[in-house]
Amino acid sequence: MAVLAGAVVRPFGLPEATVAVPAAGLVLATGAISLDHARAEAELLGPVVGFLAAVLVLAKLCDDEGLFLACGAWLARTSRGRPQRLLAADFLLASVITAVLSLDATVVLLTPVVFATVARLGARPKPHVYACAHLSNTASLLLPVSNLTNLLAFTASGLSFPRFALLMGPAWTVAVAAEYLVFRRFFADDLKEGTPGRRKAGTGTETGTRGETGAGTGTEPVDMPVFALATVACTLAGFVVASALGVEPAWAAFAGALVLAGRALVRGRTTPLAVARATSLPFLAFVLALGIVVRAVVDNGLSDALGHLVPHSATLPALLGLAVLAAALANLINNLPAVLVLLPLAAPAGPGPILAVLLGVNIGPNLTYAGSLATLLWRRIVHRHAHTVDLGEFTRLGLLTVPATLIPAVAALWVSLSVFGT
Structure with a gap:
């Protein structure tokens, strides 16, 4: 509890x-x-942490x-100044980014872009910004590389990369x-056409939220970074090939990050120090340390306490109970x-229960701030943009979305x- 409190409060x-x-x-x-268990x-966790470092670098270099x-x-172009179209575009974009570049990219890099976009279009930011938080969790179900929890479940399941995505x-x-x-x-009023404070797309000035990415998202055309997109596509293909060959996906992520880093260094767009900072070494140390602390808790009784609650079959009621x-x-x-905690208990019943655990730990955190580190990070970014998040509203939305x-x-x-x- 002290470790989690330190992560929340910082x-x-x-x-x-x-x-x-x-x-x-x-x-x-x-x-x-014991030293052996540690x-x-x-x-x-070593390969998982290595993969996380490579993906963080890849996402930062794509930015x-x-x-x-x-x-x-x-x-901005797709929404045509209409809040409902903007929400649909937010969902599509955030879902793809979360699945391909991990939930950290959605929280850290896309959220500021969304703030800048709604400011330029004069839309109410709440539904669009909340979408980034929820989809960083919910939309991280698709690929083994979409979330740190997925990588752990992927390792425990024994599934191949394509099989995981298929299921x-x-x-x-x-x-x-x-x-x-x-x-x-839930946000019907905020998404109505002609809500107060909105202005036509492409008019007026941006009202003070240029994100950390520096995105000034108007309707003006912006060249698509073809090389970055091609590198990401090749990295995804590398994940599939690595899985077929029994190689850790971290190597494919490392290769993608190395290609973009080499290009950026040659062109003088980054420095070795900036690349090293993108790995977020203190956070990687946190993940390793947290794993050891949790293993200690499991070894000292939590596993036995939860063992009586974990179903040992892949029937629909069992999967639902395990996810809840x-x-x-x-x-x-x-x-x-x-x-x-739950993966070692679910693993003996096969991949089905493991994936049910994944549904629970990826969707469930939308209920509270402390449910996932991504939500905590999103909250800090939102406050940095002088936008308040109401705990009661966040919880009400979670009570509706999580069961649904x-x-x-x-x-x-x-x-x-x-x-x-x-």
Whole structure:
């Protein structure tokens, strides 16, 4: 709890690792976890952390190439100044970015672009900004590389990269569609045409939210960074090939990041120090330390306590019960610890229950701020743009979206398992 509190509060702006690393040392020093178990946990998380570092660099370099600036311009053109069209475009763009470049790209890079876009178009920002938070969680179901939790589940499931995407594709589609329908209803007043404060697209001045990416997202045409897009496409293909060859996906992500970094360094658009900073080393240390602390908690009774609650079959009621348990645990202790706790318990029943856990820990965090680190980071970015987030409204929206997305997503997963098998 102290580690999670440190990650949420970040006293004096200190990184998440400030509490987590000493806590990991403490559980080792006191014998709460054996050295062998700590080493095993580090070996399990090592490739995952390496992949995360490579993807963070890849996303940052794509931003430097102008990919997110082009995304903002596309949002403005596609919406034609209409809030409902803008919301649909937000959902499409955020879902694709989350699936391909991970949820961190949506939170850190797309959210400022959305702020700039709604300011230029004079739309009410709330539904569009909330969409970034929710889709960073919900839309991260599709690929093993979309979320840190996915990588852990992918490793435990034994599935290939294409098989994982095949089984999760229907659940991803259903969940995003259900989320969109709830958003349309919940934010109906904010999405009405001619709401006060709106102005026609391309007129007026931007009202003070140029994001960290520097996106001044008007309707003017912006050149699409073809090289960056091609690199991302090749990196995705590399994930598939690496999976077929039994190679860790981190190597494909590293290759993509290396290509973009080499190009940017040669052209003088970045520096080695900037590339190193993009890896977010303190956050990587936090992930490793958190894994060791959670393993200590599991070894000292949590596994036995939850073992009685975890279903050991792949029937629809069992999958639904496991997803609900995972969602509840994610909101109590954060989704990363929740998946670390539940995966060893679900794994003996096969890939189906593992994927059900993934549905719970990815969709469930939309209920509370502390459900995922991505939501906490999104909240800080929103406050940086002088936009308030009401806890009551956030929770009400979560109470509507989580059941509306989780239940049909589990049903879609069950159908996928029944049709395609594992």
